[in-house]
Amino acid sequence: MKQKNKSQTKAGTLPIYLILTFTSIFSLFPFYWMFVMATQPSAAYNSIPPTLLPGGKLVENFQKVLDTIPFFQAMWNTILLCTVVTIAVLMISSLAGFAFAKFQFPGKNFLFILILLTMVIPPQLGLIPQYYLVSQLGWLDSLLGAGVLFLLNPLGIFLMRQYISESVPDELMEAAKLDGCSNFRIYWSIVLPIIKPAFATLGIIVFTLVWGEFLWQFTVLRDPSSYTLQVALASLNNAFRVDFGMLLSGVFWATVPLIIIFLIFNKWFISSITEGSIK
Amino acid sequence: MENVSKQSTKASKLSEKKKDMISGYLYVAPFFIVFGIIGLYPAVFSIVLAFQEWNGLGPMEFVGLSNFTVVLEDPLFWKSLYNTIIIGLMGTAPQLIVGIILAYFLNLAVIRFTNFFRVTIFMPYITSMVAVALVFGVFFSSNETALANYVIGLFGFDPVSWKTSEWGAKVAIALMVFWRWVGYNTIIYLAGLQSIPKHLYEAATIDGANKVQQFLHITIPLLKPFIILTVFMSTVGALQLFAEPTVFLGSSAFSRDEAMTVVMYLYRDAFNLGSFGTASATAVLLLIIIIGAAAINTWLTSGIGSKKKRGV
Known part of the structure; x- marks a missing residue:
C-alpha cells in the first residue's frame, strides 16, 4: 500500500524538481556571474550577447583592486x-x-x-x-x-x-x-x-x-x-566610471573565503538560523 | 553530632545563597554595563536630541517639536517612507510566499537531494548585503547593455535605466532583497514543517483531502507561529533598509530620491547635512513606524487560518 502510494506520487514530482532546480540556478547564478565578470576585461560587459564564460583577466582585475x-x-x-x-x-x-x-x-x-x-x-x-x-x-x-x-x-x-x-x-x-x-x-x-x-x-x-x-x-x-x-x-563603487571587472573581482575575492567556510560548515550555518530565531 | 552537622550545612547553605546572589549580579554585569553605555544611553539621548537643535559641536538648543515639524513637512521624508514601504512590500511579501512553497516541496518525503537544494537556496544569505548590492549593481547597471536589459529584451521589453528610474531602482533593490532572504525564510519554514506531526496528513488523506486542501488547512494553520515570526522580522528589517540602496546607487545614493529609504534620509540629515536634531526626530519617527507596522502585521498574520479551522 505504501509502495503503491509512493509510485503514484513519483510521477508528480517532476514539476517540483523543475521548480527546485530553477530556484537553485536562480540562487547560484549571481555567484557564477560574479566569478565570470571577475575574469573579464571591463569591455566584455558591453558585448552582445552577454559574456557568460570566464576570461583570462582574473589576476589583472585583482591587481587593480589591490591598487585601488x-x-x-x-x-x-x-x-x-x-x-x-x-x-x-x-x-x-x-x-x-x-x-x-x-x-x-x-x-x-x-x-x-x-x-x-x-x-x-x-x-x-x-x-x-x-x-x-x-x-x-x-x-x-x-x-x-x-x-x-x-x-x-x-x-x-x-x-x-x-x-x-x-x-x-x-x-x-x-x-x-x-x-x-x-x-x-x-x-x-x-x-x-x-x-x-x-x-x-x-x-x-x-x-x-x-x-x-x-x-x-x-x-x-x-x-x-x-x-x-x-x-x-x-x-x-564610488568612482564616476566604475570598472566592473575590478569591482566584481573585489567582491569575488571577499566572498570566496566565506563561501568555503559555509560549504564546510553548512549544517552549522543552517541550524544556527533555526536555533537563533525559534528559541 | 548530627545536630551540629545539620546546623553547619544550614549555615553554609545560607552563605551559599548569598554567594549565588553575588555571582548572579556579577555575571550579568558585563552585559548591563555594555547595555547602559551603548544601548540605553544612546536611545535616551536620541529622544532628547529630537527636541534640540544641534550640529554635534556647539551647544544644544531646545526647540520643542520643530524638528518633527521640519521632517514631517519635508516631501523627501514622505518620499523616502513611500520608497521604503514599496521596496519592502515588493521584496518581502513574495519572499515569504515563495519561501513557504519551497519549504513545502523540500519537506515532501518523495523529494531527493533535499540537502543539495537546501544548501544552494540558502547560500545567498551568507553573502554580505554590500556584495549583493554590488553584484546586482552591475547586473542592473545603467548601461543599455546591462545583463538585466538583455534578459528583459528577450521578452520584448525596452531597456530600463535601472539606477535612475522610479520603478527600475525599486525593482532592482527589491529583487536583491528577495534573492538574499528567500532561502533564510525557507529554512525557518522547513523547521516549522518538520514540527508538524505526520499523522495529521495521513488522517486527512484517509478523509479524502487532496494535497492543496491539506496545504491550506493543515500546513498553513500549523505553520502560523513561524509565519508570524518571519513576517515580524521581515517588517522590521524592511523598514531599516540602508546598505542595499546606498551601495547599489554608489556615488548618487544621497543625491537622488528614487530609492532613498528612511534610514538613508536619517543618515543624510545627520552625516551629510550635520543636522543631528532633525535626524534624531526621524529616528524617533522611525521607531514609532516600526513598532506600529510590526504590531499591525503581526496582528494581521495572527488572523491567518483561524477562519479556516472549520474546513479541516
Missing part, C-alpha cells in the same frame, strides 16, 4: 574585528545566560524583561549618540569604535540561558559545590565544555553579523586604512 583599496588590510581588519567581537559576545552572553539560568537574585525578572526590550529597539535609534560617543572617545577610524556596538547582543543571552538551563543539570552543580568549586570554577570547567554546541551556533550568528554589517562600519570608518571589507568594497 587596501584589500588585504581590510580583510585582516574584518577578521580581527569579527574574531574579537565574537569571543567577547560569547563570554558576555554565556556568563549572563548562566546567571539567568541557574542563580536566584532579586530583580532577575526585571533585568530579563529589560533585555527583551533591547531586542525591540531598532539599532538606528541610537545611531547619532553612538557616533558622538565613539568620536568623543577618539575611536573613529578604529576597530574599537567599529566593534564596540556589536558587544550588545541580547539574542546571545536568550540562547545561552535556554541552552544552559536545558543541558547543565542542577545535580552536577550541587556536586561540584560540595567538592568546593567556586561558581566561576563551575562556569569555567563545567558549563563551558557543555555549551560548546551553543557557542558554535551563537559564534556563527555573531561572526556573520559583524562580517556583513554595513551602516555602523560605514559611519565610523572613514579612513581607508581602517576600512573593513564591506566599507572597502562599497568604496569601489
Whole structure:
C-alpha cells in the first residue's frame, strides 16, 4: 500500500524538481556571474550577447583592486574585528545566560524583561549618540569604535540561558559545590565544555553579523586604512566610471573565503538560523 | 553530632545563597554595563536630541517639536517612507510566499537531494548585503547593455535605466532583497514543517483531502507561529533598509530620491547635512513606524487560518 502510494506520487514530482532546480540556478547564478565578470576585461560587459564564460583577466582585475583599496588590510581588519567581537559576545552572553539560568537574585525578572526590550529597539535609534560617543572617545577610524556596538547582543543571552538551563543539570552543580568549586570554577570547567554546541551556533550568528554589517562600519570608518571589507568594497563603487571587472573581482575575492567556510560548515550555518530565531 | 552537622550545612547553605546572589549580579554585569553605555544611553539621548537643535559641536538648543515639524513637512521624508514601504512590500511579501512553497516541496518525503537544494537556496544569505548590492549593481547597471536589459529584451521589453528610474531602482533593490532572504525564510519554514506531526496528513488523506486542501488547512494553520515570526522580522528589517540602496546607487545614493529609504534620509540629515536634531526626530519617527507596522502585521498574520479551522 505504501509502495503503491509512493509510485503514484513519483510521477508528480517532476514539476517540483523543475521548480527546485530553477530556484537553485536562480540562487547560484549571481555567484557564477560574479566569478565570470571577475575574469573579464571591463569591455566584455558591453558585448552582445552577454559574456557568460570566464576570461583570462582574473589576476589583472585583482591587481587593480589591490591598487585601488587596501584589500588585504581590510580583510585582516574584518577578521580581527569579527574574531574579537565574537569571543567577547560569547563570554558576555554565556556568563549572563548562566546567571539567568541557574542563580536566584532579586530583580532577575526585571533585568530579563529589560533585555527583551533591547531586542525591540531598532539599532538606528541610537545611531547619532553612538557616533558622538565613539568620536568623543577618539575611536573613529578604529576597530574599537567599529566593534564596540556589536558587544550588545541580547539574542546571545536568550540562547545561552535556554541552552544552559536545558543541558547543565542542577545535580552536577550541587556536586561540584560540595567538592568546593567556586561558581566561576563551575562556569569555567563545567558549563563551558557543555555549551560548546551553543557557542558554535551563537559564534556563527555573531561572526556573520559583524562580517556583513554595513551602516555602523560605514559611519565610523572613514579612513581607508581602517576600512573593513564591506566599507572597502562599497568604496569601489564610488568612482564616476566604475570598472566592473575590478569591482566584481573585489567582491569575488571577499566572498570566496566565506563561501568555503559555509560549504564546510553548512549544517552549522543552517541550524544556527533555526536555533537563533525559534528559541 | 548530627545536630551540629545539620546546623553547619544550614549555615553554609545560607552563605551559599548569598554567594549565588553575588555571582548572579556579577555575571550579568558585563552585559548591563555594555547595555547602559551603548544601548540605553544612546536611545535616551536620541529622544532628547529630537527636541534640540544641534550640529554635534556647539551647544544644544531646545526647540520643542520643530524638528518633527521640519521632517514631517519635508516631501523627501514622505518620499523616502513611500520608497521604503514599496521596496519592502515588493521584496518581502513574495519572499515569504515563495519561501513557504519551497519549504513545502523540500519537506515532501518523495523529494531527493533535499540537502543539495537546501544548501544552494540558502547560500545567498551568507553573502554580505554590500556584495549583493554590488553584484546586482552591475547586473542592473545603467548601461543599455546591462545583463538585466538583455534578459528583459528577450521578452520584448525596452531597456530600463535601472539606477535612475522610479520603478527600475525599486525593482532592482527589491529583487536583491528577495534573492538574499528567500532561502533564510525557507529554512525557518522547513523547521516549522518538520514540527508538524505526520499523522495529521495521513488522517486527512484517509478523509479524502487532496494535497492543496491539506496545504491550506493543515500546513498553513500549523505553520502560523513561524509565519508570524518571519513576517515580524521581515517588517522590521524592511523598514531599516540602508546598505542595499546606498551601495547599489554608489556615488548618487544621497543625491537622488528614487530609492532613498528612511534610514538613508536619517543618515543624510545627520552625516551629510550635520543636522543631528532633525535626524534624531526621524529616528524617533522611525521607531514609532516600526513598532506600529510590526504590531499591525503581526496582528494581521495572527488572523491567518483561524477562519479556516472549520474546513479541516
